[in-house]
Amino acid sequence: MRACNHSRASAPRRKGLVEQRIVAKHTPSIAKNQMRRCCIAVIDPPPSNADIDRLWKFFDSSCAYCGAALVRGERRDHVLSQSALGTNDIHNQVLSCGLCNGDEKREEPWESFLARKVSSASLQRRRRARIEEWMQQAPPGRLSISSKKRRTAEAIARAFKDFDAAVEELRALKGRST
Numbered sequence: 001m002r003a004c005n006h007s008r009a010s011a012p013r014r015k016g017l018v019e020q021r022i023v024a025k026h027t028p029s030i031a032k033n034q035m036r037r038c039c040i041a042v043i044d045p046p047p048s049n050a051d052i053d054r055l056w057k058f059f060d061s062s063c064a065y066c067g068a069a070l071v072r073g074e075r076r077d078h079v080l081s082q083s084a085l086g087t088n089d090i091h092n093q094v095l096s097c098g099l100c101n102g103d104e105k106r107e108e109p110w111e112s113f114l115a116r117k118v119s120s121a122s123l124q125r126r127r128r129a130r131i132e133e134w135m136q137q138a139p140p141g142r143l144s145i146s147s148k149k150r151r152t153a154e155a156i157a158r159a160f161k162d163f164d165a166a167v168e169e170l171r172a173l174k175g176r177s178t
């Protein structure tokens with residue numbers, strides 16, 4: 001909303017530029033990219049702010065792996081990675097410091113990462129139980145879209161086919177006199 005008002009306020013000065021940018025965006029391939037992102041956001045929406053609040057509270061504002069204190073806004077880690085078709089569901093995310101998430105864990109399964117990160121067996125058990133407790137709160141089938149991957153791809157392909165046919169029809173119509 002704020003960004004919208006801002007661009008409107010400065011619109012007269014940059015009018016030519018803004019119009020040029022909008023025209024450039026109206027291509028079928030850009031529309032299809034947007035359609036794909038939109039479809040994926042339907043099946044795998046990002047977490048709400050209330051969900052993110054719950055996550056920070058549950059993990060007591062500290063890294064789920066090493067226990068480092070975090071300040072709000074620091075990163076979150078997908079427990080099941082996107083290559084494992086893990087979702088954006090809040091229960092597939094834990095709080096993670098930059099070192100654990102960005103530098104050390106990367107695509108490694110969280111269980112083995114936690115095992116090599118935390119040397120104390122009892123601490124390791126506690127942190128593992130905490131993460132599992134959080135993941136178990138996910139509604140059924142929400143941690144991974146692996147079982148829904150084929151149907152998601154089919155639905156997107158169907159939308160593209162209809163869209164391509166509409167574009168072809170309009171291109172043909174453009175060249176007609178009536």
Ligand SMILES: [Zn+2]
Binds near residue numbers: 063099
């Ligand atoms: Zn950490």
